[in-house]
Amino acid sequence: MAEITQHDIVIIGGGGAGLRAAIAVAETYPDLDVGMVSKVYPMRSHTVSAEGGAAGVIKPGDSLEDHIRDTISGSDWLADQDAVEAFVREAPRELTQLEHWGCPWSREPDGSVAVRPFGGMGIQRTWFAADKTGFHMLHTLFQTSLKYARITRYDEWFASRLLVEDGRCQGVVALELRTGEVRGILGKAVILCTGGFGRIFPFTTNAAIKTGDGLGLAYRAGVPLKDMEFVQYHPTGLPGTGILITEAARGEGGILVNKHGDRYLRHYDLGEPLDLGDPRHPLFRTMELGPRDRLSQAFVHEQELGNVFEAPDGAYVHLDIRHLGEKTIDQKIPFVRELAKNYVGIDPVHQPIPVRPVVHYMMGGIDTDLEAATSLPGLFAAGECACVSINGANRLGSNSLPELLVFGARAGRGAAEWAREHPESSRAALEQQADVEEARIRDFRGGDGGTERIASIRADLQAAMESGCGIYRTEATLRAAAESIAELRERFRSMRLDDHSLAFNTELTGALELDLMIEIAEALVHSALQREESRGSHQRLDFPTRDDERFLKHSLAYRTEGVPRIEHRDVVITRWPPAERVYGRAHEAGAAERGT
Amino acid sequence: MARPYPRERSNAWFLERWPYRVFVLRELSALFLALYMGVLLVLAARVHEGSSAFRDYVDALQSPLYLAFHAVALLFALLHSVTWFQAVPKGLPLRRGEQRVAPALLIGANYVAMLALTVLVLVVVLS
Amino acid sequence: MRRSNEPLFWSLFSAGGVVTALLVPALILVTGFLVPAERVEFGRLEAILSHPVGRLALFGVASLTFIHAAHRLRHVLVDMGLRRFRGPIAVAAYLAAIGGAAWAATVAFA
Amino acid sequence: MTQAPSDATTIRLEIARYRPEQDERPVLERYDVPYRHEWVVLDALNYLKDHIDGTLSYRWSCRMGICGSCGMMVNGVPKLTCSAFLRDYLPGPIRVEPMANFPVERDLVTVLDDFMEKFQAVKPWIIRDGEQPLEEGEYRQTPAQLADFKQFSMCINCMLCYAACPVYQHEDEFLGPAVLALAQRYNHDSRDQGKGERQELIWSDEGIWDCTFVGECSAVCPKHVDPAGAIQQAKVESTVGWYRSFLAPFGRG
């Protein structure tokens, strides 16, 4: 029999979003108690590896309107404009709040926070803490959360199933890694903050824990996954490991060159390169400061033209920051130097860094409204696992960290209000569900008779995703991927574990993750199949143009017993009608317009 | 099932890795400093007693045993000086604005002071 | 939580550490090698050690060295495994240092 | 360090295994894994887990030296295994053990409870008498003021410093290097006013005074936090405070 514990609110995930939500509850309703379940100690969450920064309008000369416009055009008009507005309005306040909690933001000489340029943004508005922004944000949030006695943590507990009764989400079943114990953790409201799922691809900047568990849990509980087809490739990952070289390297003036030394971005409608000595370099929304989708796509074309370096770990181009000089590099982007030295053996002060596009961020996620509520009453979601949506078809760099804060806080407050209004219901039924889940996990662990190793199924899944849903897709590649996934689902049924023990069984959690990864990979592929257009990061060679007529819509994937059912919902357009998405040229025109 | 294996404590940890061995030697330098101070005090007492008492003690100091002791003591004293200077910037992180004053500068200043004092001692004693 | 008295001992220890680090190698050079080599005159030594500054310096250096050494040895013995006897060790070490300092006083101010 | 024989194709790992359900104590098991020039020890462990023995347990996540979860003893020295290259240990074998000075939960996984408790005990959050309303914007902090604590804020809680500290090995109550550095991080933050609240614990015997400046904590720290320096500075501050409290017995301590 699974043991049961009870909280007012259960938060799954101790990353930026989860911690922000927990603090929001503790601050607004100190009488409520929070259980925070995380499969790793909170400060290990993936938010820790975000490097570049967090966007928020604070400087004179910048305006909310501009941030909104950059975000919407960056999203290729697939973002909901009411959501973007709310986000942009609240981001500065949230970032300031984090400052008050002790985040060591980099500063101007006068003591105000400093901002830096970032891809796709029309002005310097990205707050940063050197190039360890996510690290500092996460540690600040975690340390701040420690002062609230009513936050109870379940560190290294793996959430494997949502408890749904009376049409409401009322808790979660989780496995304690240390003991192997399975427990029902009840809450009148549940918030999913489980982060992204880059690990369904083989080559990603994402940490090992980013397997998308929360999406799988929600999907299985009947909540739709939104805009899953939009996968962001970051143009500058290190070959081999996929470790990210932050966009800040380009924000500070780094340039991309192909094997002929050509700044090839000029050929892809991203504007004309400025001389490196030109004080205007790097120019906003131009060349290297274009959006990620366009830069990654340019790489593929260069590769087809044979203009890139070939190597066993994959083709690459050069990111050159030598002209910044040792001092700037050590001051502004020291981590870039450290990573390049360690993982490719190159000191960027003297040599260009090899880089290639790498899966980085998932625009899609659990469908939520502006208050972070999902369609399942009592279930909320925030952070990278959610899709509100502000990122549409392509997220702008440095919008995700503030998103965690804004919607994490909203989710916390929303869940708290919900919890105050809704009493706990039939505990017996919940207990019974927990027992069923406990038995399922026991079976997983026992796993006799099977032959398939989870590592090989996972590798095949990742390979299928890469060949089927890469930077460019066609109906044929997507169908092939869908078929592979269906096969993998079968193979998973006959998986077997080497490890049958209770204590810290990471093979077991690996299997639980893989089970959910297969689900969301399937949702992704089928969402991509139905979107017969090219928009933002979703590029279909068989449908090369944007089609607002048919697809200015979100796709919603619902789980069924067969293939996912895909529905559509109109994008919320308020004041910014769809337009062509232009960089380089547009910036110059736009700047002239605004008289800057 | 949780049955953690308790943490292990070693009674010989200070022999296990070079940094620990150096640490223990560094600490033991104090023993030699103290012993040497004893010898110095005896010498001073002999000086106060007069030249013949002093003469006798100089004879003793010329024995290989004393010479060996002083050689070892000197090595330990130098180990103490080097490690002590190394530690100074740790406790005193001087800063000029954003930039930290290079620890090497502070360490260097200590060596300079030591050199100056050594010269002073020699001048006072020998001149 | 008991307020620690370590600052007292530690500051004396540190003072001793500084003085010994700067001076002791030179002193060993003189008394351990130059004196036996008969390069130092008796009269010179007598003059130095009878001079008030010389007396004070000898007392200062010697007593600080003893305190420094007592403190260090006290801790290293504990670190090396005599944790159980940490109390007696501390008492013994500082008593020895005080004894040493008293001896230094009698010699220096004789 | 031995030069890489360019034809190395495999390398031997000796891994400490402890399965509480079957082992009385940790035992070393030997595995041969492929050698690749660009691999770190963690890559070898992952290979091992995926292809040879799925029962091996260890923690890891970011594989880029920032999440702090992959600390282990590599040939007896605390290391982040995601930043320890196989090529630096040629020709092997490489001994991989759980971090020293912690109880072992399973294989290479240690128990963090003690660390987490002490971590919280030093109140690692901004403490202020009064809050400035958010509408008035950020607290001003000059780059120099930031530099005053920045180094101590770089700690990734990997605990390698604890694995290297012999005092922590023998003294259960000792707060230890990273936690003391963390306290300094807040005490030195120009926005913080909580020094008084932290002092009692930090300045106690279990705080800075148990440290005998072995210094290995700083030597093994992958993020150059220099906890030994933090502790030395706190000792100086505590000493100044101690004398001051005698000079001004009626003032605030």
Ligand SMILES: Cc1cc2nc3c(=O)[nH]c(=O)nc-3n(C[C@H](O)[C@H](O)[C@H](O)COP(=O)(O)OP(=O)(O)OC[C@H]3O[C@@H](n4cnc5c(N)ncnc54)[C@H](O)[C@@H]3O)c2cc1C
């Ligand atoms: C290398 C890199 C650099 C980036 N840089 C930037 C940047 O500069 N600017 C920017 O805006 N964005 C950046 N991003 C994106 C941004 O960092 C992420 O989108 C964001 O941190 C996600 O935060 P989160 O709180 O949603 O999830 P995470 O921080 O990933 O946390 C997820 C949490 O959920 C828990 N969890 C997951 N599954 C389970 C389960 N089954 N049971 C229990 N707990 C579970 C985990 O333990 C973890 O605590 C970057 C991303 C990467 C990969």
Ligand code: SF4
């Ligand atoms: S101080 Fe250094 S070694 Fe210690 S936990 Fe922090 S980062 Fe790791």
Ligand code: F3S
């Ligand atoms: S190793 Fe330990 S003794 Fe002090 S200097 Fe570091 S904490």
Ligand code: FES
């Ligand atoms: S895996 Fe994150 S620090 Fe090594």
